[in-house]
Amino acid sequence: MPNEPAVKNLDSMEDVWDAFQSDLNEVEVQIHKHLHSHAPLINTVAGHILNSGGKRIRPLLLILGARMYGYIEKDFLLLGSLIEFIHTATLLHDDVLDEADIRRGQKTARRIWGNQASILVGDYLYSQAMALIATFHNHGINEVLADACRKMAEGEVLQLCANSQPDLTEAAYLKIVEYKTATLVAASCKVGGIIAGASLEEQAALYRFGLHLGMAFQLADDRLDYAADRSRLGKSLGQDIRQGMITLPLLHLLQTCSTLERTWLTEKILSHSVDDHDLQAILVLMKKLGSLAYATVRAREYVEAAALELEGFPDSTAKRSLAIVSCYMVNRDQ
Amino acid sequence: MPNEPAVKNLDSMEDVWDAFQSDLNEVEVQIHKHLHSHAPLINTVAGHILNSGGKRIRPLLLILGARMYGYIEKDFLLLGSLIEFIHTATLLHDDVLDEADIRRGQKTARRIWGNQASILVGDYLYSQAMALIATFHNHGINEVLADACRKMAEGEVLQLCANSQPDLTEAAYLKIVEYKTATLVAASCKVGGIIAGASLEEQAALYRFGLHLGMAFQLADDRLDYAADRSRLGKSLGQDIRQGMITLPLLHLLQTCSTLERTWLTEKILSHSVDDHDLQAILVLMKKLGSLAYATVRAREYVEAAALELEGFPDSTAKRSLAIVSCYMVNRDQ
Numbered sequence: 001m002p003n004e005p006a007v008k009n010l011d012s013m014e015d016v017w018d019a020f021q022s023d024l025n026e027v028e029v030q031i032h033k034h035l036h037s038h039a040p041l042i043n044t045v046a047g048h049i050l051n052s053g054g055k056r057i058r059p060l061l062l063i064l065g066a067r068m069y070g071y072i073e074k075d076f077l078l079l080g081s082l083i084e085f086i087h088t089a090t091l092l093h094d095d096v097l098d099e100a101d102i103r104r105g106q107k108t109a110r111r112i113w114g115n116q117a118s119i120l121v122g123d124y125l126y127s128q129a130m131a132l133i134a135t136f137h138n139h140g141i142n143e144v145l146a147d148a149c150r151k152m153a154e155g156e157v158l159q160l161c162a163n164s165q166p167d168l169t170e171a172a173y174l175k176i177v178e179y180k181t182a183t184l185v186a187a188s189c190k191v192g193g194i195i196a197g198a199s200l201e202e203q204a205a206l207y208r209f210g211l212h213l214g215m216a217f218q219l220a221d222d223r224l225d226y227a228a229d230r231s232r233l234g235k236s237l238g239q240d241i242r243q244g245m246i247t248l249p250l251l252h253l254l255q256t257c258s259t260l261e262r263t264w265l266t267e268k269i270l271s272h273s274v275d276d277h278d279l280q281a282i283l284v285l286m287k288k289l290g291s292l293a294y295a296t297v298r299a300r301e302y303v304e305a306a307a308l309e310l311e312g313f314p315d316s317t318a319k320r321s322l323a324i325v326s327c328y329m330v331n332r333d334q
Numbered sequence: 335m336p337n338e339p340a341v342k343n344l345d346s347m348e349d350v351w352d353a354f355q356s357d358l359n360e361v362e363v364q365i366h367k368h369l370h371s372h373a374p375l376i377n378t379v380a381g382h383i384l385n386s387g388g389k390r391i392r393p394l395l396l397i398l399g400a401r402m403y404g405y406i407e408k409d410f411l412l413l414g415s416l417i418e419f420i421h422t423a424t425l426l427h428d429d430v431l432d433e434a435d436i437r438r439g440q441k442t443a444r445r446i447w448g449n450q451a452s453i454l455v456g457d458y459l460y461s462q463a464m465a466l467i468a469t470f471h472n473h474g475i476n477e478v479l480a481d482a483c484r485k486m487a488e489g490e491v492l493q494l495c496a497n498s499q500p501d502l503t504e505a506a507y508l509k510i511v512e513y514k515t516a517t518l519v520a521a522s523c524k525v526g527g528i529i530a531g532a533s534l535e536e537q538a539a540l541y542r543f544g545l546h547l548g549m550a551f552q553l554a555d556d557r558l559d560y561a562a563d564r565s566r567l568g569k570s571l572g573q574d575i576r577q578g579m580i581t582l583p584l585l586h587l588l589q590t591c592s593t594l595e596r597t598w599l600t601e602k603i604l605s606h607s608v609d610d611h612d613l614q615a616i617l618v619l620m621k622k623l624g625s626l627a628y629a630t631v632r633a634r635e636y637v638e639a640a641a642l643e644l645e646g647f648p649d650s651t652a653k654r655s656l657a658i659v660s661c662y663m664v665n666r667d668q
Binding site: 037038039040041042093096097115116117119120121123124126127128130131133134135137139142143146147149150152153154156157158160161175179 | 371372373374375376427430431449450451453454455457458460461462464465467468469471473476477480481483484486487488490491492494495509513
């Protein structure tokens with residue numbers, strides 16, 4: 001069957017990067033091609049964060065979603081770069097909201113150029129993405145990406161309101177994760193399907209795949225904040241609880257610890273006074289009560305739910321790659 | 335001719351508000367209908383600024399652009415509210431950038447709920463607008479509004495970079511005004527035409543009308559900062575120069591004053607040290623050299639250029655209203 005593309009054996013993310021290097025290179029070309037504002041500061045600030053070592057996971061998911069069907073016209077890879085623009089816009093705003101000085105081991109844009117530049121360049125990247133997305137004249141793509149942007153903003157506001165609320169429920173936490181992280185991952189996968197001419201049912205399966213994967217990714221990331229080797233992650237352990245952010249390991253701990261421990265934890269969260277000594281005590285408690293293991297189990301459940309969504313698609317290098325990317329996103333330790 | 339709509343005699347903005355009250359009421363209904371986020375804080379913050387007495391000039395321009403052709407389907411008036419969402423998003427971000435405490439005589443959202451909430455609710459309003467605009471499945475509308483958003487962000491960055499630069503040229507200043515203010519006004523007029531089925535030539539004329547009008551509006555606004563009665567405007571005189579913002583009256587002054595005066599002004603601008611006494615001296619100089627009169631003349635030129643764009647359209651209540659709105663936007667003293 002000469003028209004059947006060969007299905008490659010893939011063992012690792014390196015193999016996936018290799019297999020789709022050409023598409024990813026084109027995404028990179030498009031990213032730089034569309035940073036051409038009249039305002040040189042925009043190109044400088046956006047270039048700083050876009051060149052700071054992001055893994056381009058969302059563009060990769062778009063590519064894989066499309067490559068499950070074979071060929072993608074080169075022009076469509078622009079959409080991968082625009083999704084990266086949207087993601088980068090949220091990072092620029094997040095760093096202002098969190099008063100963050102370091103991202104990916106480098107000074108944040110707001111630290112170098114100030115909050116004003118970070119807010120405005122975020123606004124620019126977001127609207128530049130929307131303006132270029134509109135040129136594709138594809139309602140499905142417009143709608144899924146605009147919806148993702150709206151939900152991301154809502155998720156961030158829900159997170160802001162949940163700050164320092166020890167009574168946050170797991171359901172409310174999961175809604176925040178879905179909105180702030182999973183919807184853009186889901187949209188990336190679905191846009192890949194739309195580009196490649198997938199049916200509405202297949203587009204919906206790709207969206208659900210991405211939604212589960214995005215949930216798993218954020219849960220793993222939230223777990224990592226209590227478990228990562230701080231030198232490899234490039235940031236300190238326990239940043240979330242220090243900022244009053246309540247994530248799954250802490251939720252589990254709050255629900256399973258003794259009344260006395262809960263009172264102590266609540267007081268620490270409300271007063272934003274978690275020091276290194278407190279954090280060590282919290283980590284010991286989490287280990288004892290299995291809070292990190294719980295987060296791992298929940299993340300794996302989402303990965304399994306994601307895998308189920310792909311069952312209907314025929315075997316291909318891209319489909320195998322999606323499985324490897326899923327593992328990579330959840331198991332990374334840096 | 336029973337099918338010919340009667341052309342009303344209109345004398346003032348009150349007559350215009352009256353003539354299009356029903357459409358404007360529908361815009362108001364749509365504004366509140368689409369503030370229904372899962373995050374109550376979004377509805378509170380957005381409601382605060384959306385109910386703070388904005389004149390709905392952009393929705394009105396959309397209505398008038400469409401009404402020149404007669405009927406508008408009620409559904410299309412949603413677009414007027416979405417343009418107001420976009421405008422409001424820029425105000426929320428502007429207030430964070432300017433550290434503003436008062437807008438329209440009321441405490442700003444950032445003063446009440448903080449910068450984080452203002453940034454995020456701005457992001458939400460912007461993306462909620464984009465998501466709902468996408469549901470109209472109209473490429474022309476998607477493109478002109480996304481382009482306006484991109485240019486607004488670029489204009490704000492250009493303005494940030496021009497801050498405290500006494501060598502700013504008038505051409506660079508006009509580019510900032512075009513991008514940050516005039517493009518959304520132009521887009522509002524053009525969207526009105528698109529809704530009503532205007533030809534591409536007519537849409538382009540409406541866009542140019544709005545662009546000239548938006549330029550005139552911003553020039554008048556910049557002039558007002560040196561000329562307004564402070565009690566009526568609800569803010570202090572000379573805010574722009576105190577923040578290092580160089581606008582047309584100051585540009586004129588810098589280009590026409592003596593070398594000694596220019597040296598003094600430059601030093602004041604660079605050191606952000608304009609006090610009330612300095613401002614009085616600047617106002618006296620501006621009066622002597624005709625800087626405010628110059629800004630008035632330039633604003634009027636734009637109003638005249640705007641009027642020329644409408645010459646090809648037949649007489650109608652809406653067309654007469656556009657002329658009245660033009661005068662109102664440029665001559666308001668509060």
